[in-house]
Amino acid sequence: MLGLFIVILASCCTASADVSCGYHSCNLGEAEKLNVHLVPHTHDDVGWLKTVDQYYYGSNSSIVIAGVQYILDSVIPQLLSDPSKRFIYVEIAFFSRWWEEQNDAMKENVKQLVQEGRLEFILGGWCMNDEASTHYNAIIDQMTHGLRYLNDTFGACARPRVAWQIDPFGHSREQASLFAQMGFDGLFFGRLDYEDKENREKIRNMEEIWRGSQSLTSPHADLFTGVDENGYNPPDGFCFDAFCRDQPIMDNPALEDYNVEEKVDKFVAAALKQANHFQTNHIMMTMGSDFEYSNSNVWYKNLDKLIKYVNAADKNMTLFYSTPSCYLYALNHANVMWNIKKDDFFPYADAPHQYWTGYFTSRPGLKGYVRESNKYLQVMCQSHKNLQPLQVYSYDGQLSFTWIRDAMGVAQHHDAVSGTSKQHVANDYAKRLYEGFDACSVSSREECNKVISTALTGNNEQLIFCDYLNITLCDLTQSSNQFVVMVYNPLARGVSKYLRIPVKINFYLIILNKFAQQLVPVSEATLSVRRNRGSANCELVFLAKLPALGHNTFQVTKHKTSKTVSLLKTKVEKVINQDVTITNEFYKVKFDGNTGLMASIENIASGITVPVKQDMLWYNASMGNDENINSHTGAYIFRPNVSTPFQCSNGKPQLSIFKGSNLLVQEVYQKFSDWVWQVIRLYAGKKQIEVEWTVGPIPVQDKWGKEIISRYETNLETNGYFYTDSNGREILERRKDYRPTWHLNQSESVAGNYYPVNSRIYIHDNQVQLTVLNDRSQGGSSLSTGQLELMIHRRLLGEDSKGVGEALNETGQFGDGLISRGKHWLLLDTVTSSAKQHRLLAEEIYMSPLVAFQHHAPSTTHIGWKQRRYNYFFESHVTSPLPPNIHLLTLSTTTDGGYIVRVEHQFEKNEDSTLSKPATVSLKNLLTDFHVSSCEELLLGGNAFKQDVTRLNW
Structure with a gap:
């Protein structure tokens, strides 16, 4: 079924709009003429070459001259002076800043312009998000943040009707589905593959209906979609910004440079050429570009002249100020049959050899941090609800949730999580996320401590969050003799999660209540990453069973002994030229001693054994050539110099193995080189x-930039087909060297077959499926039958001339290069069983439990402690766990005291024989201590009642 359902439990939105705004305000032109909709606009990146603050204020002009505040300062008076003029604005992260600086008189003027439909908000998200590296949960959140801001500030007239994704580098089908469910009537974008565009121009298919879901019935996920002819720029010769080089319209015939007829003829020719690519007598021209209109008088003065002289020239053409929504409305009235598109717009290339597929992996550290920060945001939103009547706490004078929401909204920008900004801007994105989380953690500690102290007296310690658990670094756990581990599960179903806690063992014995536990030595790889930080020499491993939407706590105590006690009854052992096997109840994984590589995987329950060779390899990055100097690799572009990658190991990986005494976890260590390591783990009870x-x-x-991949080779007969997720939600079929809607002339056999992978990629034959899940966005492909690969890291010395102006050469904390660590999870099973497994596992990976610590355990003298001593705080906030096919996507409060609840059916149509069936959820009895007084269904963006919005029919 795979549908999203959103309700609000309280008051929400302005019910209906004034008739003067929206489509009612549109000029639809003249039926017998070519109608040219001139759209004044500015494209304001929320960080790219400069930070978001620098762009807003106009500072750091040595990089680029751009100041967003001056754009809005300049445009508003122009609109107020002439009722024929219009302007659209997109990025609410910028507009909200400007709005807070205005006086009451200016605010009233702007509200009037919005009511008249002359200042129109398009898209309305906090930013214009990337579509390759973003997860659907974060997309929904950032869009909601902006859309609800507009509704709260201006009412229903500010509700955007058109999505405006003019700059992202490829477009996902799930994004279209989300826009449709947010109530948008259409989408316009600027970038698509150059071959695709050439083909569409020939067959006049620049606009169509995009069917955004194979599971939702039409038209619920259908979205009218159009390609902007000029990207998002004006036609050649008609850029009138103060920083443009095109000639203005000089209309005094007494002067030597008079050029009215020349300009009219050139514009008419451009309009007729564009019209030849479209089906109706309406075309749209984007009159603006990056950070333009800071002196809007220059633009509007020349556009006024252009309109005047073209319309007077009797060319059977009429020009007028318009907006994308008015253009869309005109197309809706054109009585045209439109084609239907069912796939997506990946990968994107703007020229031969220039595939924008490198950014799927660029800056893996930032991509991972964005993913982790989203989890923190969801947990904080849930805890705010669950721990009522506690309120959001202030942090340095600002609401803590505003900090993290703003930071997460900015991080979804198409030059943020994409990894395509300058280094100092990427640092700023990470800093904002850290400060946002730090603000939230302050309120979280206070809230959680109040709850704990009411349950267990004598425990008023602050919660400690350790940011470097992934490299076994936590000052509290490695130095304290007694501490508490608190684990929160943000999913509305129970999960079991193995925790790995850094500890230091010398003369102490670790006791974890009475849970099964295991001590695992800190690996050589971790020590190489940690360097001189931290003193933990072991990880305490145990299984935490967690309730649905709730938390559990565990006491860890170190007992001093009279002599050194080692629980490491089985140490890490190096293996030389011997086969190695690790196994649990579900899998047996074999490694070839001669190669040092994984050799086979056996699914014990299904009786399936498949030879699986996994290796770590690297492509050498192209530096261009004399014929095509701009075709080298960079932050955007992936172009290997040769299609056959090199091995990361010098000969073969060094193998070591660890099997604990109670077999909670078994690990095989592979050292490919001094800079590439891998650990393959099997946990008891995990599938x-x-x-x-x-x-x-x-x-x-060696002067070679390198792009590191993890490649899996099997004997499955896949015939060039493989499958990737779309923003973590639906699955799309891919095929090597193939595009469903045009004949592909492949110029890059590797990069031209890479696709974004947000949560999983898989291959299968008629019976067996191999699935690889990841913890952050990466590029992936299947370049030969039975094979799949994921790019996990890249460091480059060249620059791809796409605007960022510097190499993607992250030097990391120590200055010698960024070290990145992440995880993949492998599933090998029958095709019919795999869907359930990868759906639920992807959900658990994305919303993994949040771990925090306290210095001391509670007093054992408190009444009830004796009964709780081994599991002393265990609470769920749902009356009963949700079924596995239903996911509580978001649960958060609103500014007016209500709650937004999003639940989704997360299985696709016919994906699973049982779990794809419809399911019923009672909202009335969903949450504990939760009384529903009223309930209304909203659009997915939470900014309008669904019953009040009627989308255009096509």
Whole structure:
């Protein structure tokens, strides 16, 4: 079924709009003429070459001259002076700043312009998000943040009707589905593959209906979609910004440079050429570009002249100020049959050899941090609800949730999580996320401590969050003799999660209540990453069973002994030229001693054994050539110099193995080189294989940029087909060297077959499926039958001339190169069983439990402690766990005291014989201590009642 359902439990939105705004305000032109909709606009990146603050204020002009505040300062008076003029604005992250600086008189003027439909908000998200590296949960959140801001500030007239994704580098089908469910009537974008565009121009298919879901019935996920002819720029010769080089319209015939007829003829020719690519007698021209209109008088003065002289020239053409929504409305009245598109717009290339597929992996550290920060945001929103009547706490004078929401909204920008900004801007994105989380953690500690102190007296310690648990670094746990582990599960179904806590063992014995536990030595790979930080020499491993939407706590105590006690009854052992096997109840994984590589995977329950060779390899990055100097690799572009990658190992990986005494976890360590490591784990009771990779610092002394991949080779007959997720939600079929809607002339056999992978990629034959799940966005492909690969890290020395102006050469904390660590999870099973497994596991990975610590355990003298001593705080906030096919996507409060609840059916149509069936959820009895007084269904963006919005019919 795979549908999203959103309700609000309280008051919400302005019910209906004034008739003067929206489509009622549109000029639809003249029926017998070519109608040219001139759209004044500015495209304001929320960070790219400069930070978001620098762009807003106009500072750091040595990089680029751009100041967003001056754009809005300049445009508003122009609109007020002439009722024929219009303007659209997009990025609410910028507009909200400007709005707060205005006086009451200006605010009233702006509200009037919005009511008249002359200042129109398009898209309305906090930013214009990327569509390749973003997860649907974060997309919904950032759009909601902006859309609800507009509704709260201006009412229903500010509700955007058109999505405006003019700059992202490829477009996902799930994004279209989300826009449709947010109530948008259409989408316009600027970038698509150059071959695709050429083909569409020939067959006049620049606009169509995009069917955004194979599971939702039409038209629920259908979205009218159009391609802007000029990207998002004006036609050649008609850029009138103060910084443009095109000639203005000089209309005094007494002067030598008079050029009215020349300008009219050139514009008419451009309009007729564009009209030849479209089906109706309406075309739209984007009159603006990056950070333009800071002196809007220059633009509007020349556009006024252009309109005047073209319309007077009797060319059977009429020009007028318009907006994308008015253009869309005109198309809706054109009585035209439109084609239907069912796939997506990946990968994107703007020229031969220039595939924008490198950014799927660029800046893996930032991509991982964005993913982690989203989890923090969801947990804080849930805890705010669950721990009522506690309120949001202030942090340095600002609401803590505003900090993290703003930071997460900015991080979804198409030059943020994409990894395509300058280094100092990427640092700023990460800093904002850290400060946002730090603000939230202050309120979270206070809220959680109040709850704990009411249950267990004598415990008023602050919660401690350890940011470096992934490299076994936590000052509290490695130095304290007694501490508490608090684990929160943000999913509305119970989960079991293995925790790995850094500890230091010398003369102490670790006691974890009475749970099964295991001590695992800190690996050589971790020590190489940690360097001189931390003193933990072991990880305490145990299984935490967590309630649905709730938390559990565990006491850890160190007992001093008279002599050194080692629980490491089985140490890490190096293996030389011997086969190695690890196994649990579900899987047996074999490694070839001669190659040092994984050799096979056996699914014990299904009786399936498949030879699986996994290796770590690297492509050498192209530096261009004399014929095409701009075709080298960079932050955006992936172009290997040769299609056959090089091995990361010098000969073969060094193998080591660890099997604990009670077999909670078994690990195989692979050292490919001094900068590439891997650990393959099997946990007791877990139906997946965990692969932890550590890459860096990537060496570049040989003057080659390197792009590191993890490749899996099997004997499955896949015939060039493979499957990737779309923003973590629906699955799309891919095929090597193939595009469903045009004949592909492949110029890059590797990069031209890469696709974004947000949560999983898989291959299968008629019976068996191999699935690889990841913890952050990466590029992936299947370049030969039975094979799949994921790019996990990249360090480059060249620049791809796409605007960022510097190499993607992250030097990391120590200056010698960024070290990145992440995880893949492997599933090998029958095709019919795999869907359920990868759906639920992807959900658990994305919304993994949040772990925090306290210094001391509660007093054992408190009444009830004796009964709780081994599991002393265990609470769920749902009356009963949700069924596995239903996911509580978001649960958060609103500014007016209500709650937004989003639940989704997360299985696709016919994906699973049982779990794809419809399911019923009672909202009335969903949450504990939760009384529903009223309930209304909203659009997915939470900014309008669904019953009040009627989308255009096509």
